[in-house]
Amino acid sequence: GENVEQHPSTLSVQEGDSAVIKCTYSDSASNYFPWYKQELGKGPQLIIDIRSNVGEKKDQRIAVTLNKTAKHFSLHITETQPEDSAVYFCAAPSNSGGSNYKLTFGKGTLLTVNP
Amino acid sequence: NAGVTQTPKFQVLKTGQSMTLQCAQDMNHEYMSWYRQDPGMGLRLIHYSVGAGITDQGEVPNGYNVSRSTTEDFPLRLLSAAPSQTSVYFCASSYSYRGLDSPLHFGNGTRLTVT
Numbered sequence: 001g002e003n004v005e006q007h008p009s010t011l012s013v014q015e016g017d018s019a020v021i022k023c024t025y026s027d028s029a030s031n032y033f034p035w036y037k038q039e040l041g042k043g044p045q046l047i048i049d050i051r052s053n054v055g056e057k058k059d060q061r062i063a064v065t066l067n068k069t070a071k072h073f074s075l076h077i078t079e080t081q082p083e084d085s086a087v088y089f090c091a092a093p094s095n096s097g098g099s100n101y102k103l104t105f106g107k108g109t110l111l112t113v114n115p
Numbered sequence: 116n117a118g119v120t121q122t123p124k125f126q127v128l129k130t131g132q133s134m135t136l137q138c139a140q141d142m143n144h145e146y147m148s149w150y151r152q153d154p155g156m157g158l159r160l161i162h163y164s165v166g167a168g169i170t171d172q173g174e175v176p177n178g179y180n181v182s183r184s185t186t187e188d189f190p191l192r193l194l195s196a197a198p199s200q201t202s203v204y205f206c207a208s209s210y211s212y213r214g215l216d217s218p219l220h221f222g223n224g225t226r227l228t229v230t
Contacts, residue, residue, distance in 0.1 A: 001174070006157075032216040043119075043205050043221030044158070051216065089157060093215040101146075101165060102173060103215050107157040 002027045002094035006106025013080050014114050021109045023090035024072040030092040033066060033073045038087045038108075047088075048075070080113045087111070117141055121206050121222035128196040128229045136191040136225050138206030144220070146209040147189040151175065151202040152224075158205065164189055196229045203227070 003026040013019050025033075031052040036044035050057045050064045050073065057064050063076040077084055087108045094102040122137045140147065148163035150173075160173030164183040178200060180192040189208075193200060203226050207219040 009155075034218060036219075036221075041223070043207075043223050044219075045221065046218040049218065101163060101171070101215060102160055103148075103219065104160070104174075105150075105158040107155060 001102070002030060002092050002104040004090060004092050004104050004106045006090050006109060008109060009107065010110045010112075012112045012114065015080060015082060017080055019075075019077045019080055019084070019111055019113075021075045021088055021090070021111070022072060023074070023092075023106050024070075025092040025104075026071065027092065027094055028068075028071065030094070032093055033064070034091050034103075035064060035075050036089045036091065036105075038089065040086075044089055077111075080111075082113050082115050085111055085113045119206055119208055119220050119222035121204075121225050123225060124223070126225060126227050128193075128227065130196060130198060130229060132196050133192070133194050134196065136193075136204055136206075136227070138189045138191065138222060139187050140189075140206075140208040140220070141187065142208065142210065142220065143186060144208035144210050145186070146211045146215070147183065148173070148207050148209075148219070149179070149181065149189070149191045150205045150207065152205060153202050161191065161204075193227075196227075198229045201227060201229045 005024045034049035038044040066073040090106045119140045149161040150158040162181040164170045207221045211217045
């Protein structure tokens with residue numbers, strides 16, 4: 001099955017700085033890489049995703065990059081704000097028998113943005 | 116449009132008791148799944164379903180049963196609760212008939228304590 005490693009487990013930055021979270025995956029057939037943000041007491045919510053035919057995707061202050069050769073993808077948040085403080089999860093699907101029906105999550109990164 | 120609704124929000128059980136965690140979605144999603152979230156472990160897949168009448172095991176299925184009689188509902192049953200099942204449980208759904216290449220929509224979770 002898929003193995004997803006996520007680093008760092010905690011990250012503290014000053015407001016306005018950038019934050020980078022990295023994930024590696026093991027299944028070379030994986031083709032979809034989402035990032036989720038989880039605020040306290042709520043379920044995770046998708047913030048950005050990327051498919052394997054694209055190397056980079058950007059949405060305002062958030063970007064994701066994908067290196068299929070090295071099997072890693074990263075989340076970049078620029079100009080961080082206190083409301084970016086949350087737990088962030090990366091994920092990758094496990095390709096079994098030609099279908100990706102199991103999504104494996106990293107263990108999460110607690111991001112704290114200090115005012 | 117309520118999205119994914121989970122009930123109850125909180126539950127305390129004694130060892131050996133049984134209960135059903137309810138999950139309903141109103142987005143006509145084919146794919147539904149259950150995850151458990153434990154500190155430092157991320158989100159781990161328990162069971163999933165790709166449509167009414169079809170269910171399969173995830174990473175940690177032992178001690179849990181599921182069924183999918185309708186597109187909207189995907190209940191999770193604990194037949195004989197154990198302290199190791201103390202966790203936060205999330206239900207998630209996705210519009211995905213080919214596989215997991217579209218976003219998961221999560222409920223807000225059920226916090227279960229087994230004493």
